[in-house]
Every structure is written in C-alpha cells, then in structure tokens.
Amino acid sequence: MKSLSVYIILIFLTIQINAQHFPLVSQFEENKNLINPAAVIEDDLKVNLFYRNQWLGFDNSPKIIGLNSLMKYRNMNFGLFILNDKAGIFEQNTIHLNYAYALKLNETLSLSFGISGGLDIYALNYQDLNMNQDNDPFILANKNNTPLPDFNIGLYLHSNTDEEKEVFSSNVQRKFYAGFSIQHILDVITENQVAKNDSYLLKHYNFMGGYLFPAGSDLGIEMNFLLKYVSNVPFQGDIGFRAIYKNQYWAGLTYRSSNDIIMKLGLYISNKILIAYSFDLVTSNIPNKTSHEFILGYKINKGMFIPKY
Numbered sequence: 483m484k485s486l487s488v489y490i491i492l493i494f495l496t497i498q499i500n501a502q503h504f505p506l507v508s509q510f511e512e513n514k515n516l517i518n519p520a521a522v523i524e525d526d527l528k529v530n531l532f533y534r535n536q537w538l539g540f541d542n543s544p545k546i547i548g549l550n551s552l553m554k555y556r557n558m559n560f561g562l563f564i565l566n567d568k569a570g571i572f573e574q575n576t577i578h579l580n581y582a583y584a585l586k587l588n589e590t591l592s593l594s595f596g597i598s599g600g601l602d603i604y605a606l607n608y609q610d611l612n613m614n615q616d617n618d619p620f621i622l623a624n625k626n627n628t629p630l631p632d633f634n635i636g637l638y639l640h641s642n643t644d645e646e647k648e649v650f651s652s653n654v655q656r657k658f659y660a661g662f663s664i665q666h667i668l669d670v671i672t673e674n675q676v677a678k679n680d681s682y683l684l685k686h687y688n689f690m691g692g693y694l695f696p697a698g699s700d701l702g703i704e705m706n707f708l709l710k711y712v713s714n715v716p717f718q719g720d721i722g723f724r725a726i727y728k729n730q731y732w733a734g735l736t737y738r739s740s741n742d743i744i745m746k747l748g749l750y751i752s753n754k755i756l757i758a759y760s761f762d763l764v765t766s767n768i769p770n771k772t773s774h775e776f777i778l779g780y781k782i783n784k785g786m787f788i789p790k791y
Contacts, residue, residue: 504665504686505546505567505574507534508736508744508760508775510708511724513550515561517688517708518663520582520596520638522559525781528552530756534775537764544569557584561598575603578632586642594638596663602683604628630683636663654696654729663688687711694726702726704734720744741765742773754780 507513513530514521529551536544545568552561561580567573582596605627638661665686692706707721722736724746736744743765748758756779764771 505534505548505565506536506544507532507546508720508738508762508773509746509748509758509777510690510720511692511704511706512748512756512758512777512779514661514690515552515559515580515582515596515598516548516550516563516565517665518596518636518638518661518690519580519598519634520594520636520663521659521661522582522584522594522596522638522640523552523554524643525552526554528779528781530777530779532775532777534773536762536773537771538774539771542568542570552580557586557592558582559584559594559596563598571607573605573607575605576632577601578634582638590642592640592642594640596636596638597633599631599633602630602632604630631668632665632683633667634663634665635667636661636688654694654698654700654702654726656696657694658692660691661689684712684715697725700728702729704732716740722746724748738762748777754782756781 504517507516509532510517513532529549532546532548532550534544534546536546546565548563548565550561550563552559559580559582561582563576563578563580565574565576567576578598578600580596580598582594584592584594586592638659640659640661641657643655643657665688666683667685668683669685687710689709690707692704694702694704697703702725704724704726706723707719709720710718717739719739720736722734722744724732724734726732731749732747734746736746738744741764743763744760745763746758746760748756750756756777758777758779760775762773762775764773
C-alpha cells in the first residue's frame with residue numbers, strides 16, 4: 483500500500499500542465515522586474531533580499547527565498563535575480579539575467595522594453611516523503627532535476643522622474659506606471675518521469691499599474707494593481723494602496739481575488755537600507771493560516787528617498 487503522499491504527487495503531476503510556474507509575492511511594488519522585465523528603477527543600484535513563508539502552520543508549506551538586483555546606466559537597466567521556491571517535495575530554482583531599455587516619449591513619459599532569460603530548474607525531492615513501502619518503483623531517485631530554458635518579455639510605460647528635485651521636498655511628485663508582460667514565452671516541453679507524460683511551461687500574462695498622487699505636503703498615496711492570467715487556471719488580481727510619508731515610511735493594504743487581505747509596512751532606516759514586511763491573512767478555504775514576507779534592501783541613488791517607479 484503506497485503512501486497517500488504518492489497519490490497526491492501523481493495527481494498533481496498529471497494535471498500540472500495547467501499549474502502556475504512562478505512564485506507568488508505580495509510586495510510586487512518593490513520587485514516589479516520579477517514580473518515584468520521592462521520595469522526600471524530610478525536608483526543607480528538596487529539589491530533586494532527577500533523571504534516568503536506562505537500558509538504558516540502547514541508542514542512543508544511554500545517558502546521562497548531570493549535575491550533581486552538592478553543597476554541603472556543611462557537609459558538602460560541591467561539585472562540579475564535568483565529564486566528558490568519550495569512547496570512540499572517540489573522545488574524550483576531560477577536564475578535570470580534582466581535587461582531593459584527606456585525610450586523617452588516626451589517630457590513626462592517614457593516607454594521601456596525588457597527581456598529576462600536564464601534557467602528554471604524543477605526538482606522533486608523524493609527523500610522528503612514518508613513512505614509506507616520501501617523501494618517503491620514510482621520513486622526513481624532521491625532528487626529528479628529538470629533544467630529548462632526560460633524567457634520573459636515586457637513593456638512598461640512610466641512617468642519621467644525629476645532627478646534634480648530636493649530629497650525631502652514638501653512637494654510629492656505625481657508618478658504613473660503601467661506594464662504588460664509575458665512569462666515563459668517558450669513552449670518548453672519536458673517528460674514527466676513520475677506521471678509518464680509531457681509537462682508544459684504555460685505562458686503567464688501580467689498587467690500591472692500604479693499612480694502616486696499628493697495628499698498633503700509630506701504625504702503621498704499610491705494606488706496599484708496586479709492582474710495575472712494563466713490558461714485554465716483561476717484568474718488572480720491584487721488591488722491596493724500605500725500611504726507614503728516624507729518619502730521614507732509607508733503602510734499599505736491590498737486585497738487579492740483569492741480573498742486574501744495583505745497588510746504592508748516599509749521604512750528606510752538610512753539613505754541606503756530598506757526594511758519591508760507584509761502579512762497575508764487568508765480568508766478563503768484555508769482557515770486560520772497566514773503568510774509572511776520580508777524584504778531587506780540596499781540602494782544607492784541620487785534622490786535618496788524618492789518613491790520608485
């Protein structure tokens with residue numbers, strides 16, 4: 483009699499053709515290029531370390547750890563991001579290079595084009611299973627690694643930044659962005675060694691947008707949204723806002739279409755170091771479970787605390 487876990491694996495692997503292949507993050511505002519490679523920064527250099535623990539309280543619940551870096555040079559951005567995403571015995575490691583080019587349309591707007599590419603390495607960690615039967619023929623190895631090439635493309639329309647503006651000016655700059663991206667543009671096929679069928683990397687379609695406007699001499703309100711679509715997978719959308727005080731502290735609230743409520747806090751503790759945290763409260767069919775996400779960021783820029791689009 484095989485372990486129940488094996489049956490769950492087989493079911494999952496049989497239907498994974500319709501699954502999402504990119505880790506979920508709640509604070510996309512601070513890591514927009516993970517979703518849209520055309521997203522640009524105003525800073526000369528930005529590096530974020532982040533960690534997410536989803537559905538705290540479940541054994542082997544999803545966990546994400548990553549590094550995301552971008553460097554600005556003239557009207558171009560160069561970047562690198564590395565991700566490790568684990569959920570139960572399933573593991574995904576991603577390493578991508580990122581390039582974006584910004585074309586100035588007029589004095590107020592620019593359009594960026596971006597691409598990221600690299601490897602996604604998918605693995606099944608069989609050694610993490612608790613088996614009732616040793617030497618199960620379905621379990622072929624301790625770890626089954628499948629490296630796949632992957633590319634993402636995007637467009638990103640955004641307002642130009644007044645880089646000469648005084649850092650702690652009492653006037654909040656109005657800012658706008660809207661972006662569309664496609665992840666997994668290659669129809670990569672790999673043989674699924676456990677389910678004995680072919681698995682596909684489905685295209686992910688994303689649309690994001692945001693607008694920052696003044697609500698006082700030192701206060702700005704940022705409205706933002708993120709819409710995600712994958713074929714034969716339930717649509718997911720985030721819509722929320724952040725209140726930004728003196729361009730240094732913020733607090734926000736987001737609603738996710740899966741009935742999650744997300745609370746966000748962030749601050750710069752120096753002109754270079756960012757600390758941000760989000761708390762996801764699941765209100766749907768996973769009762770009393772929460773998710774936590776942390777960002778530790780480092781940046782160098784000309785206008786130290788100007789909100790970033």
